[in-house]
Amino acid sequence: xxxxxxLTRFVAVGVASAAVDYGVYQLLLAVGTDPHVAKGISFILGxxxxxxxxxxxTFTDAGGGxxxxxxxxxxxxxxxxxxxxxxxxxxxxxxxxxxxxxxAWVIAQGCATVINFVMLRTVVFRAxxxxxxx
Numbered sequence: 001x002x003x004x005x006x007l008t009r010f011v012a013v014g015v016a017s018a019a020v021d022y023g024v025y026q027l028l029l030a031v032g033t034d035p036h037v038a039k040g041i042s043f044i045l046g047x048x049x050x051x052x053x054x055x056x057x058t059f060t061d062a063g064g065g066x067x068x069x070x071x072x073x074x075x076x077x078x079x080x081x082x083x084x085x086x087x088x089x090x091x092x093x094x095x096x097x098x099x100x101x102x103x104a105w106v107i108a109q110g111c112a113t114v115i116n117f118v119m120l121r122t123v124v125f126r127a128x129x130x131x132x133x134x
Contacts, residue, residue, distance in 0.1 A: 009058040021046025059125030071124040083112040
């Protein structure tokens, strides 16, 4: 699949996964969950959704195996720390306003999305290299 095709599908999957992440985040905040705990839980659920959908629809021509799963775990552990950390920093530095938690979520999600696409495409779901024909 072309870069444009992958990017288009990645964005569509990202919208669905972000809806899961944001919905869970807001739900947990509404029931009084600490914002950092809420962000961690929502990220894990949104990320799981993204992985499953991207594996099925976006990066279908990629190689498989245990290496891909290990790469996914490493990438998302790193992205988890960045996402929750950026969210915490945004909450610490954004002024008090009515949409403060939503703005922090968008900033954190934006950082994670860029990292995820590049790393999923180039590391986790990279197509296997074929030997040149003789």
